[in-house]
Amino acid sequence: MNPQDVAEAVEEMGALLRLDGADLRLVDADPKTDRIEIALELEGVDCEECVMPPALLEQMISDAVSRCVRGEFELVLRDPRVP
Amino acid sequence: MSAVLTSERAEVSTDAEALYELSLEGGWGDGAPILAATDERVLSLLAATPSAPDYVIGALPPQYGVATVELVAVNAAMAGCVPEAFPLVLAALEAILVPEFNAFGLTTTTSSVFPMLIVNGPSRAELGIDYRAGCMGGAAGRGSMTIGRSVSLCLRNIGGQRAGETSRTVFGQPARFGLCFGEWEERSPWPSLAQRRGFTADDDVVTVHGGKGTFPLADINNDDPRDLLLLIAKSVAFPLSNMYLGGSGENGEVVIAVNPIWADRFATAFPEIEAMQEFLWQHAWQPIELWPELNREILRSKDRVDGAGRVSLARRPDQFVPIVCGGLGSLHAIALPSFGESQMQSAAAIRP
Incomplete structure (x- = not known):
């Protein structure tokens, strides 16, 4: 897993979220563990419900990363809306 | 100074298919194509260990053939083992020969048991020892396939272990071709297997387990x-x-x-x-x-x-x-x- 590839996927998805005032931040992408940690940032969002629902967002991020990364990975999405 | 090889020699064809056929006829193959154990290949393996070629690791059951480092290198060469992985083959045999492992029992029993190799240490990934998806079969890492196969060929060609002959195993199991995989230490929440057994994280360690299957x-x-x-x-x-x-x-x-x-x-x-x-x-x-x-x-x-x-x-x-x-x-x-x-x-x- 190349962290740069992951960053590109996160940027691709982040660009979509920024339209609603949200953003994504790549916290960690470790080739030794194949674990990718991404945080959803909602500071600039007026309506949290207007941002993609958590499950759908996670699936879309996973799909985006899959297009850029060869092999398996574990995606951990820190979504403040999920307790 | 280069080592002097003393093993019995055989003339083999440079044609891969002819070599394969010869290994089947001679009974020193394992049913899959092998590489020729040329002087060059054997010497490169011997250069990867501080042990002398005539150093005796032990007598491998069931027929107690004497396993010198050179004979192990010959079998590892046939298995396609790279020099960097050769010390792990020697370590595996050293572990197998500890009496409490009961290698004689394992190689003669009617059971399907065979030594399974679990690797920890810094060389795991660079040697191609599988520890992620498909690590127990199918991931096709060079280290996994060739280290496990080297040990199996040693048991076969030096120890004389053969299913249906010296080994009474009823079914055998796929690991008899060689099973070698690593632990994903970076994803383990606990100390690695090797650390729990007294080694450090800097050691390349082979643990042998008499496993009956997956x-x-x-x-x-x-x-x-x-x-x-x-x-x-x-x-x-x-x-x-x-x-x-x-x-x-x-x-x-x-x-x-x-x-x-x-x-x-x-x-x-x-x-x-x-x-x-x-x-x-x-x-x-x-x-x-x-x-x-x-x-x-x-x-x-x-x-x-x-x-x-x-x-x-x-x-x-x-x-x-x-x-x-x-x-x-x-x-x-x-x-x-x-x-x-x-x-x-x-x-x-x-x-x-």
């Missing part, structure tokens, strides 16, 4: 770590396990390979590996009523039944050996059941 476990219905571990304990304590067949249950280990997702889940309930082993031990039993009367009498005569009518699989928690490896698909674990009369051994690779 026994798959799966669950998609329950996320609770204790519930899941309870079911694993009950699953590995199956009534026809070798650990119920033999004597006291004091020997042998059950390796329980969990994937990183399950490992994280177990670590929430069992931050210390010893607590997890204790839990497995406490629940790996079956009620004596499970067995027919004839079997009950035998188990009772061997003092295997406690006051509550439970028949424990093992005598001690340390006979359950969790390790972390495999892909990220969750849902799955694999147990490597024990032959019973064999104790796991480890040895570190020694480099020049």
Whole structure:
């Protein structure tokens, strides 16, 4: 897993979220563990419900990363809306 | 100074197919194509160890052929082993030859058991030893395939182990071609297997386990770590396990390979590996009523039944050996059941 590839996927998805005032931040992408940690940032969002629902967002991020990364990975999405 | 080779020589064709046919005719192959053990290949392997070519590692059962470093290198060359991996082959054989491993029993029994190699250490990834998805078959890492195969060829060609002849194994198992995989240490919430056995994280270590096969476990219905571990304990304590067949249950280990997702889940309930082993031990039993009367009498005569009518699989928690490896698909674990009369051994690779 190349962290740069992951960053590109996160940027691709982040660009979509920024339209609603949200953003994504790549916290960690470790080739030794194949674990990718991404945080959803909602500071600039007026309506949290207007941002993609958590499950759908996670699936879309996973799909985006899959297009850029060869092999398996574990995606951990820190979504403040999920307790 | 280059080593002087003393092994018996054979003229072989440079044609790969002819070499393959010759190995089948001569009985020194394993059924798959091999590389020619040329002087160049053997010498390059010998240069990767501080041991002299004539150094005797030991006598390999079942026919107790003397395993010199040079003979091991010849077999490793045929298996396609690279020099950097050769010290791991030697370490594996050193571990196999520890008497408590009971290599003679393993190579002669009717059981399907065979040495399975588990690798820890810094060279794991660069040698191509599989530890992620498909690590127990199919990932096709060069290290996994060639180190395991080297050891198998040594047992075959030096030790004289042959199924249906010197080995009475009824079914054999795929690991007889060579099973070698690594632990995904970076994803383990616990110290690595090698560290738990007294080595450091800087050591390249091979642990040999007399495993009867790969026994798959799966669950998609329950996320609770204790519930899941309870079911694993009950699953590995199956009534026809070798650990119920033999004597006291004091020997042998059950390796329980969990994937990183399950490992994280177990670590929430069992931050210390010893607590997890204790839990497995406490629940790996079956009620004596499970067995027919004839079997009950035998188990009772061997003092295997406690006051509550439970028949424990093992005598001690340390006979359950969790390790972390495999892909990220969750849902799955694999147990490597024990032959019973064999104790796991480890040895570190020694480099020049």
